[in-house]
Amino acid sequence: MSTQDYGVTEPVFTPKPDLPPPASTVGVIGWVRNNLVPDWFNGAMTVVALLALYMVIPPIVNWALFDAHFVGDSRKACKPNVQIVRDKVATKGIMPDGTTLDVETTADRIVVPEGVIPNVRWERKMVEGVVRAKGREYAKVVVEKDVIIEGACWVFVGVRFDQFIYGFYPKEERWRPTVVIGIGLLLIIYMLTDGMPHRGRVAMFLLIPFPVIAFFMFSGGVLGMPHVDNAKWGGLVLTIIISSVAITGALPLGVALALGRRSQMPIIRWFCVLVIEFFRSVPMITILFMALVVLPLFLPPGTTFDQLLRVLIGVTIFIAAYTAEVVRGGLQALPKGQYEAADALGLGYWKMMRLIILPQALRIMIPAIVSLFIGIFKDTTLVQIVGLNDLLTMVQLAVTDAQWIGLSKEGYFFCGFVFFVFCFSMSRYSMYLERKLHTGH
Amino acid sequence: MAVAEGGVKPGKASFLYDARIRAIIYQVVMAGAVVIFFAWLTMNTLDNLEARGIASGFEFLNHPAGFGVPFSLIEYSEASPYKTVFILGVLNTLFVSAVGVVLATLLGFTLGVMRLSRNYLISRIAAIYLETFRNIPLLLQILFWYIGVLQLMPQQRSSIIILENVYVNNRGIFYPALQAEPGFMAVPIAFLVGLVATIILRGWVKRRRDATGQGFPTIWVGLGLIFGLPILAALVTGLPWTWSIPRLQGFGFKGGSVIVPEFLALLLALTIYTAAFIGEIVRAGIQAVSHGQTEAAHALGIKPGTTLRLVIIPQAMRIIIPPLISQYLNLVKNSSLAPAIGYPEMTQVWAGTVLNQSGQALECIAMVMGTYCIISLSISGVMNWYNARVALVGR
Numbered sequence: 098m099s100t101q102d103y104g105v106t107e108p109v110f111t112p113k114p115d116l117p118p119p120a121s122t123v124g125v126i127g128w129v130r131n132n133l134v135p136d137w138f139n140g141a142m143t144v145v146a147l148l149a150l151y152m153v154i155p156p157i158v159n160w161a162l163f164d165a166h167f168v169g170d171s172r173k174a175c176k177p178n179v180q181i182v183r184d185k186v187a188t189k190g191i192m193p194d195g196t197t198l199d200v201e202t203t204a205d206r207i208v209v210p211e212g213v214i215p216n217v218r219w220e221r222k223m224v225e226g227v228v229r230a231k232g233r234e235y236a237k238v239v240v241e242k243d244v245i246i247e248g249a250c251w252v253f254v255g256v257r258f259d260q261f262i263y264g265f266y267p268k269e270e271r272w273r274p275t276v277v278i279g280i281g282l283l284l285i286i287y288m289l290t291d292g293m294p295h296r297g298r299v300a301m302f303l304l305i306p307f308p309v310i311a312f313f314m315f316s317g318g319v320l321g322m323p324h325v326d327n328a329k330w331g332g333l334v335l336t337i338i339i340s341s342v343a344i345t346g347a348l349p350l351g352v353a354l355a356l357g358r359r360s361q362m363p364i365i366r367w368f369c370v371l372v373i374e375f376f377r378s379v380p381m382i383t384i385l386f387m388a389l390v391v392l393p394l395f396l397p398p399g400t401t402f403d404q405l406l407r408v409l410i411g412v413t414i415f416i417a418a419y420t421a422e423v424v425r426g427g428l429q430a431l432p433k434g435q436y437e438a439a440d441a442l443g444l445g446y447w448k449m450m451r452l453i454i455l456p457q458a459l460r461i462m463i464p465a466i467v468s469l470f471i472g473i474f475k476d477t478t479l480v481q482i483v484g485l486n487d488l489l490t491m492v493q494l495a496v497t498d499a500q501w502i503g504l505s506k507e508g509y510f511f512c513g514f515v516f517f518v519f520c521f522s523m524s525r526y527s528m529y530l531e532r533k534l535h536t537g538h
Numbered sequence: 539m540a541v542a543e544g545g546v547k548p549g550k551a552s553f554l555y556d557a558r559i560r561a562i563i564y565q566v567v568m569a570g571a572v573v574i575f576f577a578w579l580t581m582n583t584l585d586n587l588e589a590r591g592i593a594s595g596f597e598f599l600n601h602p603a604g605f606g607v608p609f610s611l612i613e614y615s616e617a618s619p620y621k622t623v624f625i626l627g628v629l630n631t632l633f634v635s636a637v638g639v640v641l642a643t644l645l646g647f648t649l650g651v652m653r654l655s656r657n658y659l660i661s662r663i664a665a666i667y668l669e670t671f672r673n674i675p676l677l678l679q680i681l682f683w684y685i686g687v688l689q690l691m692p693q694q695r696s697s698i699i700i701l702e703n704v705y706v707n708n709r710g711i712f713y714p715a716l717q718a719e720p721g722f723m724a725v726p727i728a729f730l731v732g733l734v735a736t737i738i739l740r741g742w743v744k745r746r747r748d749a750t751g752q753g754f755p756t757i758w759v760g761l762g763l764i765f766g767l768p769i770l771a772a773l774v775t776g777l778p779w780t781w782s783i784p785r786l787q788g789f790g791f792k793g794g795s796v797i798v799p800e801f802l803a804l805l806l807a808l809t810i811y812t813a814a815f816i817g818e819i820v821r822a823g824i825q826a827v828s829h830g831q832t833e834a835a836h837a838l839g840i841k842p843g844t845t846l847r848l849v850i851i852p853q854a855m856r857i858i859i860p861p862l863i864s865q866y867l868n869l870v871k872n873s874s875l876a877p878a879i880g881y882p883e884m885t886q887v888w889a890g891t892v893l894n895q896s897g898q899a900l901e902c903i904a905m906v907m908g909t910y911c912i913i914s915l916s917i918s919g920v921m922n923w924y925n926a927r928v929a930l931v932g933r
Binding site for chain 2: 132133142146149361362379382482506512513516520
C-alpha cells in the first residue's frame with residue numbers, strides 16, 4: 098500500500114485561511130458601532146446621554162470626593178479657612194418695568210491668609226441677585242464675585258457613625274448587638290448555602306430559640322449583663338431588629354393565613370380573606386397609628402405596653418397579610434399531582450402539608466420572600482413617625498442638631514447608601530435564586 | 539351486652555373522625571373565638587372610653603377645625619368644620635396620587651423602553667436609575683427632596699428664575715396664573731368637543747378600514763381637532779383671560795400661583811420611586827412577548843415602528859397592566875407618608891392633627907382606614923374587570 102500505486106498525486110485542495118472580519122465590526126470600533134451608533138437615532142441618543150452624564154456625574158463626584166472633607170472631629174474641619182471680603186460695588190439695577198438705575202451692592206472676594214493652604218476651591222463668576230431700590234421694589238443686578246464650590250462634609254458622618262449604627266445603646270455594651278447580629282448573619286448565610294449539613298436544623302434554630310437568645314442579649318438583666326431599656330435601642334441595629342422580627346413572626350402567621358384562605362371550610366376561609374384583604378388595602382402608617390393610639394383602647398384598662406412591642410405587633414400582622422399572598426402563590430404553583438399523591442399515600446392534612454406541600458412550596462417562594470423582606474427593610478423607616486429611633490431617625494436627629502445644621506445632604510446620602518447596599522445585595526441574591534430555580538424549564 | 543357496647547363505641551369514634559363533622563366543629567370554634575375576641579375588645583374599649591371620659595360618635599365632625607393648611611383644593615378657612623378638613627384631606631390624597639400616577643407612568647414607560655434599548659449607554663443609565671431608586675426607602679427620598687433640596691433653595695428675595703416670570707425659592711415654585719374672564723368657558727368646551735369628535739372619528743376610520751382597507755391620518759386630524767378647536771375658540775372669543783404675574787413685594791411674592799414645596803417633594807419622591815418599579819414591570823412585560831411575534835410581523839412586511847405599536851405593545855400590555863395597577867395602588871397608599879413633611883393629605887390631617895385635637899382616636903383611624911379600603915377595593919375592582927376583558931379566550 099504505497100503511494101506509488103496511485104501514480105501521480107494531485108495537489109490537495111487547501112482552503113486559504115479566513116479573512117479577518119472587517120475592522121469596523123470587531124474590537125473597540127466594532128463595539129462602539131454596534132452599541133452606541135448603530136443608526137442616526139441611536140447616535141443622537143448617545144450624544145444626549147453623554148451630555149447628561151457630563152452634567153450630572155462631575156458635580157456629584159466633585160462634591161462627594163474631590164471637594165469633600167474627610168478628616169476632623171468637628172464642624173470646624175469643614176469650614177473654609179480662607180477669608181471672605183465683602184466689597185461694595187456700584188452697578189446698574191434693572192427694575193421690574195425694565196428701567197435701569199444706579200444701585201449699590203456687595204460682591205464677595207476671597208483672600209488667602211499668609212501661610213494657609215486653602216481647603217476649598219472657588220471660582221469667579223457672574224451672579225444674578227436682587228437689591229432693594231425705591232422702598233418696596235426690587236431691582237435685578239448682575240455682579241461678578243467669588244463663589245466657594247461646595248463639598249461634602251463627611252466628618253459629620255464619621256463623628257455620628259456610632260449613633261447611626263447603635264442609636265443610644267450604651268457605649269460599653271455595644272458588643273452585644275454586634276455579636277448577636279454577626280452570629281445571626283453567619284447562621285443565615287450557612288442556612289442559604291447549598292450542600293451544608295443540617296440546614297433544616299439551623300433554620301429551626303433561627304426561627305425559635307435564636308430570637309429568645311437575641312432578646313436577652315439586647316435587653317440584658319441576665320448573666321451579669323446590665324439591663325438596657327429598649328427606648329435606647331436604635332440606629333441600623335433597630336432597623337435590623339424590626340425587620341427581622343417582622344419577617345420571622347410573619348412567616349408562620351402568613352402560612353397559617355394562606356392555608357386558611359385555601360381551606361374548604363367557608364367560615365375559616367372568609368375570615369382569612371377578610372384579614373388578608375383588609376391589611377393589604379391600608380397603608381402601613383395607618384397600622385402604626387392604630388398600634389399607637391387605638392391598641393391601648395382595646396386592652397383592659399391599666400395594661401401598659403411598651404412602644405416597640407406595639408409597633409412590632411402591628412408591623413408583623415401587616416407583613417403577615419403580604420406573606421400570606423406570597424405563600425398562596427407558592428401553594429398554587431405546585432402541581433396538583435403532589436396533593437393527589439399525598440392523598441393517595443393516605444396522609445392526613447397536616448402530614449401532607451408538613452411533609453409534601455410546604456417544603457416544596459417554601460422553596461419556590463424564597464425569591465418572593467426575599468423581595469418581601471427588602472420591602473419590610475425599607476418600610477421600617479416609617480417607625481420614625483411613631484417615635485422610634487431607627488437609622489433614618491438617627492440621621493434626622495443628627496441633621497437637625499444645631500452644631501451640624503445644613504448638612505442634611507451628607508446624612509441622607511449616607512443613609513441612602515446603607516439602605517442601597519443592603520437592599521441591592523438582597524435583590525441580587527433573589528435574582529440569582531430565581532435563575533437557579535428556572536434551570537428545570 | 540358486651541357485643542352491643544362494642545358496636546356502639548366504634549360508631550362514636552367514627553363520629554369524631556368524620557371530616558365533615560370535624561369541619562363544622564372547627565368552624566364553630568373559630569367563629570366562637572372570633573366573636574368572643576371582638577366582644578372582649580369592645581368591652582375593653584367601652585371601659586377605657588368611659589374611664590377617659592371620651593364621648594364616642596361623629597358629632598365632632600361639625601366642630602370648627604381651627605387650624606390652617608398650606609395646600610387646599612377647596613374653600614377652606616380655620617373656621618371650617620372638621621368634615622371639610624376630611625374632604626380636603628381625601629381630595630389632597632387623590633390629587634397627589636393622580637398626578638403621581640400620570641407622571642410615574644410616563645417616566646416608568648420611558649425607563650422600561652430605555653432599559654431595552656440596544657444603545658449600551660442608554661440601557662445602562664436606565665439600569666442604574668432602576669436599581670438605585672428601587673432600593674432606597676421612599677420616606678428617605680421624600681425627606682431628601684424636602685429638607686435636602688427644596689428647603690435649601692434660596693430665599694424669596696433671591697429666587698432662581700427658571701423661565702420668564704417663573705420663580706423658584708424655598709417657598710415653592712411661583713408661576714403666572716390664568717384668570718378667566720367672561721366667555722372663557724368656550725375654550726374647555728371646544729377642547730371637549732374636539733376630544734369627542736376624535737373618538738367618533740376613530741371609530742369611523744376603523745369601520746372604513748375594516749370594510750375597504752383605506753387608511754386615514756387619524757393622529758394628525760385628531761391632534762388638530764383636540765388642540766385646534768380650543769385655539770380657534772380662544773381667537774374667536776378674543777383671548778378671554780388675563781395673566782396674574784407673581785411679583786416680589788415686601789418680603790414675599792404677590793399674585794400668580796404657587797406649587798408648595800410639601801406637595802412638590804411628595805410628588806417628586808412618589809414619581810421617582812414608583813417609576814423605578816414601573817420601569818422594571820414594563821421591561822419584563824416587553825421581554826415576555828416571544829421573539830417569534832416580531833419575526834412574524836417582519837415577515838409580513840410590517841414596519842418596525844408599526845410592529846411595536848400593533849404587535850408587541852398590545853401583547854405586552856396584557857402582562858404589564860396587572861402589576862402596573864398594583865403599583866398605582868402602592869402609590870396611593872404611599873402618599874400616606876406625607877405626615878413626615880406636612881403635606882395635608884388624609885393621614886396627615888385626619889390621623890395626625892384632627893386625631894390629636896379632638897381625641898376621637900377610634901373614629902379618626904376608622905375613617906382613614908375605611909377610605910383607604912374603599913380606594914384600594916375600587917382600584918382592584920377596575921383591575922379585575924380589565925383582566926377579565928383582556929384575558930386570552932381559551933379555544
